[in-house]
Amino acid sequence: MLVGIPWISIITKAYRSPGLSGINLGKFLIKRVIHLLRRDMPHISIFATLSPIPGYMHWLLPKFASQIKLSKSESEDMKHFSEKCSGSNFIEDLLLPEEKEMILSGYLKWLQSGTASEIEFDKSECMDTREHDSVKDVTEITYELLTSREWNKSDILSEALKPPLLRLCARYLLKEKKRGKALDVVANFHLQNGSMIERLNWMADSSDKGIEQSGGIMVNYVYRLDKIDEYAQSYLNTGHIHASSSLHQYLEVITEVVPVFLIRNVNKAPRVAMLLFALYELYKYNQCLCSRYVVNE
Known part of the structure; x- marks a missing residue:
C-alpha cells in the first residue's frame, strides 16, 4: 500500500x-x-x-504434476544407489506443512458441504495424509482442484488455496x-x-x-x-x-527438497534410509551448501 x-x-x-x-x-x-x-x-x-x-499457472501446474510423478515412482534396488547419488533428482515439496493442513481441512469441509461437483477423490487417502504428512496426497488434491478451474467458486477452497498460490506467485x-x-x-x-x-x-x-x-x-x-x-x-x-x-x-520461508533415493527407500528400509540420509547430509556439509533436507518417517 x-x-x-x-x-x-x-x-x-x-x-x-x-x-x-x-x-x-x-x-x-x-x-x-x-x-x-x-x-x-x-x-x-x-x-x-x-x-x-x-x-503463472502454465509454470505452476507442471511443477505439481512433476512432483506427483516423482512421488509415485516405484522403489528401486539399492544397487542403483550410486546412480541416484550422482544424479540431480529431487522431490520439491511445493506446499508448506501448514498450507497442506489448511488445504486438506478446506477440502474435507468442501466435500461435507455437498457442493462438490464432478471432482472425485479417495477420502480415505485424504485422512491418511493428515496422519502421515504425505506429500503425494495433498499435492494431488491441490493439482486436481487447480486443473478443474472450479475451486474459485467455493469460498472454502478459495481461502484454503490463497496462501500457497500467493507465496508461489511471488x-x-x-x-x-x-x-x-x-x-x-x-x-x-x-x-x-x-x-x-x-x-x-x-x-x-x-x-x-x-x-x-x-x-x-x-x-x-x-x-x-x-x-x-x-x-x-x-x-x-x-x-x-x-x-x-x-x-x-513471501520468500522468507524456504521450501524443502527431498532426495528421491531417500523417499524410495524410507518405507522399505527405514534404517538404511536414515544412514543414507546422514551420509547425504555429510556430503552436503562438505560441499558447503546450506539447503535443508527432510525424510518422511
Missing part, C-alpha cells in the same frame, strides 16, 4: 507483433503516458499498473528466470522499463481467463520517476528485480 503519496493506476497490456520485433516500444509508450499524466496532474510522482500474470515473479531475466513476459516487459514489483492482488481477475492464467491474481508494477533509469539498468545488466518488502516476505 502506498500511503501518503499521490499515485495512479494505469491498466496496461503487452502487445507483441513480429513486425516490431527488436523494437522496444514499451519504454517509449510508458514515458509518453507518464508525460501526459504529469502535464495534467503535476503533483503525481509515482505510477502503478494493474497487470496480468499470464505465465516466487514465480522474483526467482523464476530465463536467461537471467524474469520468466513471465509481462513482468519482463515492466522490469526492463524501470518498474519494481509492489503488490499481489488476490482475485483481481476472477474471469475464466484470469483463473486459468494466474489463479485470479494480478500484480502492481510501480514506476517511481526518480528510480526508473536506475531500476532499468540494474535489471538489464544483472537481472536484479526490485520488489517491495511485502513481496520478499
Whole structure:
C-alpha cells in the first residue's frame, strides 16, 4: 500500500507483433503516458499498473504434476544407489506443512458441504495424509482442484488455496528466470522499463481467463520517476528485480527438497534410509551448501 503519496493506476497490456520485433516500444509508450499524466496532474510522482500474470499457472501446474510423478515412482534396488547419488533428482515439496493442513481441512469441509461437483477423490487417502504428512496426497488434491478451474467458486477452497498460490506467485515473479531475466513476459516487459514489483492482488481477475492464467491474481508494477533509469539498468545488466518488502516476505520461508533415493527407500528400509540420509547430509556439509533436507518417517 502506498500511503501518503499521490499515485495512479494505469491498466496496461503487452502487445507483441513480429513486425516490431527488436523494437522496444514499451519504454517509449510508458514515458509518453507518464508525460501526459504529469502535464495534467503535476503533483503525481509515482505510477502503478494493474497487470496480468499470464505465465503463472502454465509454470505452476507442471511443477505439481512433476512432483506427483516423482512421488509415485516405484522403489528401486539399492544397487542403483550410486546412480541416484550422482544424479540431480529431487522431490520439491511445493506446499508448506501448514498450507497442506489448511488445504486438506478446506477440502474435507468442501466435500461435507455437498457442493462438490464432478471432482472425485479417495477420502480415505485424504485422512491418511493428515496422519502421515504425505506429500503425494495433498499435492494431488491441490493439482486436481487447480486443473478443474472450479475451486474459485467455493469460498472454502478459495481461502484454503490463497496462501500457497500467493507465496508461489511471488516466487514465480522474483526467482523464476530465463536467461537471467524474469520468466513471465509481462513482468519482463515492466522490469526492463524501470518498474519494481509492489503488490499481489488476490482475485483481481476472477474471469475464466484470469483463473486459468494466474489463479485470479494480478500484480502492481510501480514506476517511481526518480528510480526508473536506475531500476532499468540494474535489471538489464544483472537481472536484479526490485520488489517491495511485502513481496520478499513471501520468500522468507524456504521450501524443502527431498532426495528421491531417500523417499524410495524410507518405507522399505527405514534404517538404511536414515544412514543414507546422514551420509547425504555429510556430503552436503562438505560441499558447503546450506539447503535443508527432510525424510518422511
